[in-house]
Amino acid sequence: MSMQAASTQIASRATAIIDEMKALEGPLLPILHEIQEEFGHVPAETLPIIAKALNISNAEVHGVVTFYHDYRNHPAGRHVLKVCRAEACQSMGGDAIAAQISQALGIGFHETTKDNSVTLEPVYCLGLCACAPAAMLDGEVIGRLDADKIEEIVQEVRS
Amino acid sequence: MTVTIYIPRDSGALALGAEKVAKAVAQEIETRGLDAKIVRNGSRGLYWLEPMVEVATDAGRVAYGPVTAKDVASLFDAGLTSGGEHKLSLGDPEKIPFLAKQTRLTFARCGITDPLSLEDYRTHGGLKGLENAIAMTPADVVKQVTDSGLRGRGGAGFPTGIKWKTVLDTTADRKYIVCNADEGDSATFADRMIMEGDPFVLIEGMTIAGIATGATKGFVYIRSEYPHAVATMQKAVEVARKAGVLGVNVMGSPNAFDMEIRVGAGAYVCGEETSLLNSLEGKRGIVRAKPPLPAIQGLFGKPTVINNVISLASVPIVMDRGAQHYKDFGMGRSRGTIPIQIAGNAKHGGLFEAAFGLTLGEIVDEIGGGTVTGRPVKAVQVGGPLGAYFPRSLFDTPFDYEAFAARDGLIGHAGITVFDDTADMLKQARFAMEFCAIESCGKCTPCRIGSTRGVETIDKIAHNIEPEKNLALVTDLCNTMKFGSLCALGGFTPYPVMSAINHFPEDFRPTPVAQAAE
Ligand SMILES: Cc1cc2nc3c(=O)[nH]c(=O)nc-3n(C[C@H](O)[C@H](O)[C@H](O)COP(=O)(O)O)c2cc1C
Numbered sequence: 164m165s166m167q168a169a170s171t172q173i174a175s176r177a178t179a180i181i182d183e184m185k186a187l188e189g190p191l192l193p194i195l196h197e198i199q200e201e202f203g204h205v206p207a208e209t210l211p212i213i214a215k216a217l218n219i220s221n222a223e224v225h226g227v228v229t230f231y232h233d234y235r236n237h238p239a240g241r242h243v244l245k246v247c248r249a250e251a252c253q254s255m256g257g258d259a260i261a262a263q264i265s266q267a268l269g270i271g272f273h274e275t276t277k278d279n280s281v282t283l284e285p286v287y288c289l290g291l292c293a294c295a296p297a298a299m300l301d302g303e304v305i306g307r308l309d310a311d312k313i314e315e316i317v318q319e320v321r322s
Numbered sequence: 323m324t325v326t327i328y329i330p331r332d333s334g335a336l337a338l339g340a341e342k343v344a345k346a347v348a349q350e351i352e353t354r355g356l357d358a359k360i361v362r363n364g365s366r367g368l369y370w371l372e373p374m375v376e377v378a379t380d381a382g383r384v385a386y387g388p389v390t391a392k393d394v395a396s397l398f399d400a401g402l403t404s405g406g407e408h409k410l411s412l413g414d415p416e417k418i419p420f421l422a423k424q425t426r427l428t429f430a431r432c433g434i435t436d437p438l439s440l441e442d443y444r445t446h447g448g449l450k451g452l453e454n455a456i457a458m459t460p461a462d463v464v465k466q467v468t469d470s471g472l473r474g475r476g477g478a479g480f481p482t483g484i485k486w487k488t489v490l491d492t493t494a495d496r497k498y499i500v501c502n503a504d505e506g507d508s509a510t511f512a513d514r515m516i517m518e519g520d521p522f523v524l525i526e527g528m529t530i531a532g533i534a535t536g537a538t539k540g541f542v543y544i545r546s547e548y549p550h551a552v553a554t555m556q557k558a559v560e561v562a563r564k565a566g567v568l569g570v571n572v573m574g575s576p577n578a579f580d581m582e583i584r585v586g587a588g589a590y591v592c593g594e595e596t597s598l599l600n601s602l603e604g605k606r607g608i609v610r611a612k613p614p615l616p617a618i619q620g621l622f623g624k625p626t627v628i629n630n631v632i633s634l635a636s637v638p639i640v641m642d643r644g645a646q647h648y649k650d651f652g653m654g655r656s657r658g659t660i661p662i663q664i665a666g667n668a669k670h671g672g673l674f675e676a677a678f679g680l681t682l683g684e685i686v687d688e689i690g691g692g693t694v695t696g697r698p699v700k701a702v703q704v705g706g707p708l709g710a711y712f713p714r715s716l717f718d719t720p721f722d723y724e725a726f727a728a729r730d731g732l733i734g735h736a737g738i739t740v741f742d743d744t745a746d747m748l749k750q751a752r753f754a755m756e757f758c759a760i761e762s763c764g765k766c767t768p769c770r771i772g773s774t775r776g777v778e779t780i781d782k783i784a785h786n787i788e789p790e791k792n793l794a795l796v797t798d799l800c801n802t803m804k805f806g807s808l809c810a811l812g813g814f815t816p817y818p819v820m821s822a823i824n825h826f827p828e829d830f831r832p833t834p835v836a837q838a839a840e
């Protein structure tokens with residue numbers, strides 16, 4: 164597909180999402196969530212479309228997208244691993260676990276492996292603080308991380 | 323008769339393998355041709371025993387835990403469906419001391435019922451509070467809540483009834499009830515447990531708030547880190563709508579109330595109420611200056627009740643049993659019960675709902691059972707990332723808003739993180755500053771810039787660079803942040819930092835060079 168065709172397609176998919184949600188009270192976050200769900204990130208070309216549909220400035224939409232940690236401006240790897248770095252997990256050796264995970268995957272936090280298999284991100288609490296250290300792999304929760312569970316995670320993202 | 327087997331759907335249980343256990347149980351039921359069904363309940367909150375499987379027998383519920391998928395076949399061999407003995411037997415769950423010692427008002431049903439069965443909810447006392455509220459005048463409902471002494475469980479401890487009264491007394495064409503389910507504090511999971519384990523109690527509480535204040539629309543703002551809570555709440559709202567609990571005629575009354583579930587986008591500061599309102603409106607989560615109070619000009623400029631999940635989920639019991647019943651629990655100006663969350667390096671981590679007044683030592687040593695690593699408890703952080711670190715010498719502090727404030731600490735959302743003696747308090751102080759830097763909304767200089775300077779200065783202390791001078795600098799910086807910040811993110815970050823410095827000075831002392839080089 165040509166670049167232009169791809170971009171037209173993004174525009175039409177984004178417009179469909181916006182049309183469906185713009186009647187909500189305070190529709191911007193729900194729209195951005197849906198767009199990220201659809202494309203895996205919030206493509207830059209959707210911002211002016213959103214701005215126009217909601218009758219707000221491009222700068223306003225840009226400001227919102229960049230304020231929140233969840234929105235990506237480029238796609239993540241095939242898997243997303245979020246490892247909790249907050250206090251309760253720290254108290255159970257979370258820092259060492261995080262370092263082991265980072266080493267096993269060969270990437271640091273906020274990075275994606277070269278083969279695009281996984282993106283590693285920090286998260287500050289998953290509400291699993293009585294099952295620490297904790298992580299979330301593609302929305303699946305994992306508690307009491309240890310060497311075995313790290314190995315399982317690595318296997319899963321590589322398969 | 324069909325036997326009911328309960329396997330939690332709570333995130334904590336799922337994180338420990340409950341899904342695999344459920345699959346294995348379903349498999350055994352099928353291959354053995356048993357007349358049994360599985361109910362995915364919430365968690366009772368005894369996380370060291372999760373996944374905890376329960377069976378309803380003629381003699382009551384019988385529990386087993388912690389169960390892994392590979393235990394399942396042997397459990398059936400041992401006669402699981404009739405409560406047979408097994409090495410994982412826990413007996414009657416309510417007789418487990420951790421549960422037996424609790425006073426479960428807000429969490430009365432959590433872990434017992436099917437979270438999405440409105441019938442279960444009614445059978446276990448649900449909707450009585452709402453029925454009572456419908457029969458009363460709004461002013462009387464507000465009075466009940468005020469008289470109960472219920473204070474906001476989100477952290478600030480503001481009297482819930484007084485907030486509601488302001489909204490009731492403000493005239494407007496539209497009012498809102500907003501539930502703060504952003505639960506960003508480390509060590510806290512009470513909101514999550516309620517939303518996953520007894521969502522109707524939150525819906526009931528919000529509906530009562532609507533009737534009491536004249537609001538017809540509610541929003542639950544749930545953090546995106548809680549996908550299971552989001553899914554359960556969404557389903558529960560649909561069930562409630564279908565059953566006429568929500569809608570234009572709440573339970574057949576002339577009152578209208580409906581609600582929507584909204585999902586956050588990974589910003590801790592959006593737990594601050596005005597930042598949350600901005601976020602709901604589709605703006606950046608920047609903190610608003612007060613006044614105007616949200617109760618007068620809140621969501622979209624309309625009068626808005628914004629309350630924590632637990633505050634709202636405690637209203638149905640108040641309206642069911644009456645203000646006095648709730649108020650009879652507690653101490654001083656801290657009335658009723660508080661769901662204490664014991665987290666981190668605790669032997670018995672989980673949710674412990676109790677009347678205010680237990681001492682920190684009782685909670686950590688007796689109920690929490692000390693550390694899971696078996697090492698001595700060095701410090702506990704109470705109240706999340708903005709809460710103080712307490713040393714053992716302050717373990718006589720009773721769990722009470724005022725008592726904690728008197729010791730330069732806070733209860734916050736009642737999460738307690740236990741640390742053993744391997745904890746490095748300098749590292750913890752550094753993290754508090756780092757967290758503030760990551761999550762600052764950027765509006766005030768002391769918070770936005772001060773936190774980053776704080777990290778750098780603590781790093782200098784760690785590297786023995788003019789430690790005395792830099793320690794004084796951190797103290798000074800904390801003062802600036804405390805008094806020059808608009809909200810508690812910048813304003814309270816000094817609590818963990820200064821408590822670490824004051825109670826654990828040895829961790830901030832210059833270390834001999836050889837050791838420092840390690
Ligand atoms: C940085 C920051 C984060 C907060 N996070 C939460 C939160 O996650 N949940 C919550 O209920 N309150 C949180 N609060 C407190 C709210 O601002 C507010 O006091 C609360 O929602 C009021 O409800 P309540 O009276 O029922 O406690 C936070 C406050 C600050 C300053």
Ligand code: SF4
Nearest residue numbers: 763765766769809812
């Ligand atoms: S203290 Fe920090 S988070 Fe709070 S308003 Fe100021 S800059 Fe924003």
Ligand code: FES
Nearest residue numbers: 247252289291292
């Ligand atoms: S601190 Fe890691 S899950 Fe809460």
